[in-house]
Amino acid sequence: MERTIRRWPPLLYFYGEGSGESTITTDLWSFFIQDDFRPLPTLTINVGLRYDLDTDGNNPDFTSPLQPEARGRDTNNWQPRAGFSWDVTGTGRHVVRGGVGLFTGRYLLIPAHGELQQNSYTGWIIQQPRERCGFRPPDRSQQPEEHRLPPSEGRHAYR
Numbered sequence: 001m002e003r004t005i006r007r008w009p010p011l012l013y014f015y016g017e018g019s020g021e022s023t024i025t026t027d028l029w030s031f032f033i034q035d036d037f038r039p040l041p042t043l044t045i046n047v048g049l050r051y052d053l054d055t056d057g058n059n060p061d062f063t064s065p066l067q068p069e070a071r072g073r074d075t076n077n078w079q080p081r082a083g084f085s086w087d088v089t090g091t092g093r094h095v096v097r098g099g100v101g102l103f104t105g106r107y108l109l110i111p112a113h114g115e116l117q118q119n120s121y122t123g124w125i126i127q128q129p130r131e132r133c134g135f136r137p138p139d140r141s142q143q144p145e146e147h148r149l150p151p152s153e154g155r156h157a158y159r
Contacts, residue, residue: 022116024109026056034081042087048101050079057107059115077104 034048053075060073083099 022113024056024059024112024116026054026107026109028057028106029053029055042090044085046081046083046085046099048081050081052077052079052104052106054107057109057112059112062115074107079103 030050030052032048032050034046036044036046038044053073054077055073058071058074061070063070079102081099081101084097086096088094088096
């Protein structure tokens with residue numbers, strides 16, 4: 001199967017200007033609570049809950065022409081967890097363990113600084129598929145075999 005580029009060069013290109021200087025002050029507040037209980041001598045269950053608040057890591061008050069309303073502070077960071085440990089035979093030789101949880105990560109400050117330095121958009125490209133512009137790729141079925149790219153080269157040529 002032949003693979004080709006299906007887009008024209010950009011129709012529209014936006015860019016932003018901004019100061020190279022930016023300062024972000026943020027605090028990370030967290031708490032965690034966990035408890036273990038043993039409903040059976042061979043079964044231990046643990047449950048926990050963690051909460052994280054990154055005060056300004058996502059630039060909550062930031063606005064720009066492309067984002068006219070501030071996004072606000074991210075506060076829904078409740079992270080429940082549960083796990084178990086089951087001693088199958090009661091001798092400690094065969095133990096089954098498992099657990100599940102919901103986890104969040106801290107905001108990376110590099111994108112936040114880039115947002116402030118470049119006014120939220122460094123380069124947005126708007127492209128249209130060629131078919132929408134009235135262009136149809138040529139029919140290559142009549143092309144001589146020696147002019148065609150092998151499938152592996154064509155598949156990786158534009159990645």
